Amino acid sequence: MKRKVLVTGGLGFIGSHTVVCLNEAGYEPVIIDNLNNSRLEVLDALETLVGYRPTFEQIDVLDSEKLNALIQREGVEAVIHFAAHKAVGESVEKPLMYYRNNVCGLIFLLEVLKANGLNNLVFSSSCTVYGEPKEIPVREGTETQPAASPYGATKQMGEVILRDNSWCNVQCLRYFNPVGAHESALIGELPLGVPNNLIPFLTQTVAGIRKQLTVYGGDYDTADGTCIRDYIHVMDLAEAHVASIDRLFAKANGTITHYGKEGVLGFDNSTDNFEIFNIGTGNGFSVLEVIHAFERVNGEKIPHVIGDRRAGDVVAVWADTKKVNEVLGWKAKRDLDTMMRDAWNWQKRC
Ligand code: UD1
Helix, strand or coil: CCCEEEEECCCCHHHHHHHHHHHHCCCEEEEECCCCCCCCHHHHHHHHHHCCCCEEECCCCCCHHHHHHHHHHHCCCEEEECCCCCCHHHHHHCHHHHHHHHHHHHHHHHHHHHHCCCCEEEEEEEHHHHCCCCCCCECCCCCCCCCCCHHHHHHHHHHHHHHHCCCCEEEEEEECEEECCCCCCCCCCCCCCCCCCHHHHHHHHHCCCCCCEEEECCCCCCCCCCCEECEEEHHHHHHHHHHHHHHHHHHHHCCCCCHHHCCCCCCCCCECCEEEEEECCCCCEEHHHHHHHHHHHHCCCCCEEEECCCCCCCCECCECCHHHHHHHCCCCCCCHHHHHHHHHHHHHHC
16 A cells, blocks of 8 residues: 655645655655645646546645545645745735745644644745855754745744644755756646746746846856855755655654764754755856856747846855755755756746
């Protein structure tokens, strides 16, 4: 019998790719999604990709009754919690919506898990918790900074809540900048409205949906004056979730012990039951480097101008991946060119 893994927000960008990888790894994904920022057609695409229609219910994580019934019926053994709002600007305008969905949603989910004796959870955190980092690359132990937005605050609060609930075994994954799409181009990122993030705006510009891309700031203290980020292919990120699920089950079986006993990787906020991992490639690329890579790989010109800095942007951040490589045994495999190729192939199908 395949072990069942509940994927909240499983029809979203990262969730849908993770469903594919879970299936490949021999797990059976059980999806819930409130379709707030995703579409039911993603389920059709997933059916094509995995060869059967995955179990799906339209449930909001705040609906404890329905969630409880589903967990009991399906007998899930672990949960990956993606269901959350993720737009920085929107969170400034609608903070209550963010705290309710991201913080209350997590608390409600934990209550249902606890009531069912379910204690294996992977949590979507973000490199946003590092703010303008004190050191680069950032380690899991690099000091976090006060949140720059309600969105960032919800991720920090989520980490605190999970660390305090030590009955639950948590893998806390701090994502860097997820981009790209499944190589089939059957699933990818579906931003509603005008995209805030670089890659969807860039691909929509090349597709003619947007007139031109504005590079936010050309006078930063970097080699070409533009900001640097650690872009990671969404399939690599999805595979990191499978590695985390493997690890949770291995820990539950007693096959592996906790991180503290495995290696001397420096202090961070992890405990036996709350392990933090940076999920990035370890490479930083500037906005202009991304643009040039896209143009070279896809043979397309990107109309762009250098504009003002965007409020809240950090200058440069990329991951130290030593801990995740050694302890989780996961490493990103796909390079920037692959990210750009797959992002464009997906856009062309949209
Ligand atoms: C933001 C969040 C991050 C979140 C991620 C995905 C912060 C500090 N960062 O990352 O937590 O996980 O979104 O939702 O909260 N850029 C342009 N022009 C554009 C768009 C972006 O030049 O039209 C630049 C930005 O200035 C930045 C880079 O591209 O340097 C990446 O921006 P973006 O894709 O929005 O991601 P982050 O802001 O890094």
